[in-house]
Structure formats: structure tokens, C-alpha cells
Amino acid sequence: MSALVLFSGGQDSTACLAWALSRFDAVQTIGFDYGQRHKVELECRPRILARFRADFPEWGKKLGQDHVLDLGVLNEVSETALTRETEITLQKNGLPNTFVPGRNLLFFTLAAALAYRQGLSHLVGGMCETDFSGYPDCRDATLKALEKAIYLGMDRKFVLETPLMRLDKAATWQLAEELGGAALVELIRLETHSCYRGERGHPHEWGYGCGTCPACDLRRKGYENYRKLAA
Numbered sequence: 001m002s003a004l005v006l007f008s009g010g011q012d013s014t015a016c017l018a019w020a021l022s023r024f025d026a027v028q029t030i031g032f033d034y035g036q037r038h039k040v041e042l043e044c045r046p047r048i049l050a051r052f053r054a055d056f057p058e059w060g061k062k063l064g065q066d067h068v069l070d071l072g073v074l075n076e077v078s079e080t081a082l083t084r085e086t087e088i089t090l091q092k093n094g095l096p097n098t099f100v101p102g103r104n105l106l107f108f109t110l111a112a113a114l115a116y117r118q119g120l121s122h123l124v125g126g127m128c129e130t131d132f133s134g135y136p137d138c139r140d141a142t143l144k145a146l147e148k149a150i151y152l153g154m155d156r157k158f159v160l161e162t163p164l165m166r167l168d169k170a171a172t173w174q175l176a177e178e179l180g181g182a183a184l185v186e187l188i189r190l191e192t193h194s195c196y197r198g199e200r201g202h203p204h205e206w207g208y209g210c211g212t213c214p215a216c217d218l219r220r221k222g223y224e225n226y227r228k229l230a231a
């Protein structure tokens with residue numbers, strides 16, 4: 001039983017990495033460089049992996065190769081606030097302009113191609129349809145259909161695992177606590193990155209970030225709810 005985790009360096013994918021390490025015998029990670037406005041999230045990745053190895057030796061033994069793929073081509077087909085210096089706003093269709101159309105379809109398909117070559121059986125992603133963003137490529141139905149398409153197109157069965165699909169942000173913190181105790185919560189709080197503006201000046205109770213962009217807002221509320229539930 002082996003897995004490839006879509007690992008961005010954010011809160012959700014780090015929780016997914018812990019989830020995978022608690023279940024599978026061998027785990028590899030994959031990240032995508034698509035010219036994110038701020039490289040901060042990508043820079044967090046190696047630090048988080050090093051902390052997993054140092055602080056959770058049982059998990060560290062299972063943690064294999066890390067892959068980073070260049071997806072700069074995404075810049076050529078989309079114009080979004082994730083990769084351009086424009087203000088983050090809600091569009092007419094209700095999606096924030098940080099939305100990159102079909103991004104998760106590409107991510108999972110490329111992950112499957114790599115997993116095929118590496119002989120890995122499960123693909124793990126932090127997609128979630130509970131929170132506000134409503135990205136159509138995060139929906140469970142979308143990913144179930146993609147799992148089938150990959151099976152038909154590659155003639156090999158990969159299980160697409162999305163352990164956060166039904167969880168809200170507070171429940172994701174709770175999951176981290178269950179998997180790795182206070183040490184993992186603290187690692188996620190201080191080492192992962194969510195802020196769209198790439199702000200990592202000084203830590204808030206919920207971690208680093210500007211505190212006002214949609215990603216920070218979601219992260220702060222989730223952490224506050226988690227603390228309330230724990231109290």
C-alpha cells in the first residue's frame with residue numbers, strides 16, 4: 001500500500017500528508033510550480049518535510065522521494081490573481097479570481113502519470129467541498145469521474161483519496177491533532193502557508209499571513225472554531 005500525496009506546503013495538504021503517513025507503508029510527495037505570485041508556499045515544502053522526518057521518526061521512515069513539477073504553462077492559459085499582481089476579488093460566477101480552471105484535474109492526472117511510473121497505488125489530495133470556495137474541480141463527483149477516466153485512460157487502477165472532502169477547517173485541525181497530537185498542530189500552525197499575498201512577517205494565533213485575504217480569513221476562522229471546540 002503506497003501513496004503519492006499532492007503536497008503544496010499549505011495547511012490542508014500537510015494534514016493529508018500526515019493522514020497518508022499514518023495509513024500507508026510508503027509515501028511520496030508531489031508539488032507543482034506554476035509561477036505562484038509568491039514562492040513562499042513552495043519554500044515551505046522542504047522545511048515541512050524535514051520537520052516530519054525530525055519530529056515523527058516513524059513517519060519519516062515511510063517518507064520517500066519528493067517531486068516538484070514545473071507547470072508554468074498554466075500561466076499561458078489562465079489569468080488569475082494567484083499568478084498575477086491583481087487584487088483578489090469575487091467574480092460574477094461567485095468564484096474568487098484565484099480560481100485556475102481545471103487545475104486539480106491537471107494535478108491529479110500528472111500525479112497519476114508519475115504514480116504509474118513509481119508503482120504507487122493511491123493518490124491523495126486535500127480537496128474539500130465543505131468550505132466557501134466552491135471550486136468545481138474540488139467536488140467529490142468531479143474527482144470520482146476523474147478516477148474513472150484515469151483508470152480507463154491508463155489501464156491501471158488508482159484510488160483517489162480526499163480525506164478532507166467532508167471536513168471544515170476546524171475539523172481539519174482536529175484531524176491533525178488526532179493524527180500527530182499537539183506537535184503536529186504546532187508544525188502545521190507555524191510551518192504551513194495559506195495566505196494568497198505570501199505574507200510571513202509575524203505569526204498570528206492561527207499561523208502566518210496577511211489576515212485579510214480569503215485564504216487567511218478561512219484559516220483564522222477554522223482555527224478559532226477548532227480552539228472553541230477544544231475548550
Ligand code: ZN
Pocket residue numbers: 194195196197198199209210211212213214215216217
Ligand atoms: Zn492572507
